[in-house]
Amino acid sequence: MADLTGAPVAAPGSHVGSRAEYAARVLEQLAERAQPGERLGTKVSLRPACGVSVGTFNEAVKLAQSRGWIVSRSGPGGGIFAAERSAVVRLGNSVLALDGDAPSVADAVRMRDALDPLLVEDAVWHSSAIDVREMRDRLRDMANARDDGDPVAFVRANWALHRKIAEVSPSVILRSVYLSLLDIVQAHTRGVGGTETSPLPRYIAERYLLHERLVDAIEAREHDAAQRLIREHNNTAKAR
Structure with a gap:
């Protein structure tokens, strides 16, 4: 099967x-x-x-x-x-099944992606050892979901990692806006599926490695590498 x-x-x-x-x-x-x-x-x-x-x-x-x-x-x-599936939105080589308005969620994803480089920059310069350890805990959750073949758990663990990265920022406004956008996406997501052109397990494995390298760069305070990885992250997420 x-x-x-x-x-x-x-x-x-x-x-x-x-x-x-x-x-x-x-x-x-x-x-x-x-x-x-x-x-x-x-x-x-x-x-x-x-x-x-x-x-x-x-x-x-x-x-x-x-x-x-x-x-x-x-x-x-x-x-x-x-289940009723009233809306979907593309997220890289996966599809989010939503219970709400797809254009609004797509807008939230687009705006969230635009803020990612600012938050990653703050994470590079302001992350403590405890922050990095918590990021790696979220990575571990992603790895467990990947190994269990659970795409919904993987996406939610992925969002939890981005939430932790955002929480490091000293900018109250930046944190607040980003986390609000993330809440919109999370609140309306009911399921995750693959696409005809990309098997979801392969996509998940690639996304895990990219996030692992991103956390490595944050821990090493490698600003240029972290910015390159978040650009790769968001360019991949926009792929059709």
Whole structure:
């Protein structure tokens, strides 16, 4: 079986990902093929297709729902439904599924990108050892999400890293504006998918390495290298 990006999905019990992750991807694929709002079935009818226990299936439902692919409803006429996806916005070689106005979120992403070089400059000159350690904690979260094959967790850990970089800035106005823009993007993102031209796992791996090098440059106070990397970061994010 292939995942939403075309990469193989590991069978239950495989070393790649957990059984809950496998089951969540099965549900996500069903939702992707269905019409928004379409009923996929009940937990009882869908669980055999995933080949997992009741507890593991419930965990998978929570995973798929947190990523914005499905909605679980209880009571008469309830079950598992494909989530409504009213808007999308391109973020590099990935697509964010949104619950709000795509143009507004795209504007927030564009303005956030424009402020990145200023915040990275401040991070180079003002980051303490504790700040850098916290940045590396966020990198570790990104690496774990990458290894788990969880694009939503990866994007959120990525945003957490950028949030930490922004918090280093001594400029109250710059911090406030940037974090407000980031909040807009985060609040409206329901899921993450790949594109036809770029498998999401490869894109995630490349983005992780770029951010790792960026934190290295910040720690070493290598201003020119950090600015080059953030330009590469934002140019890649604009790629179509």
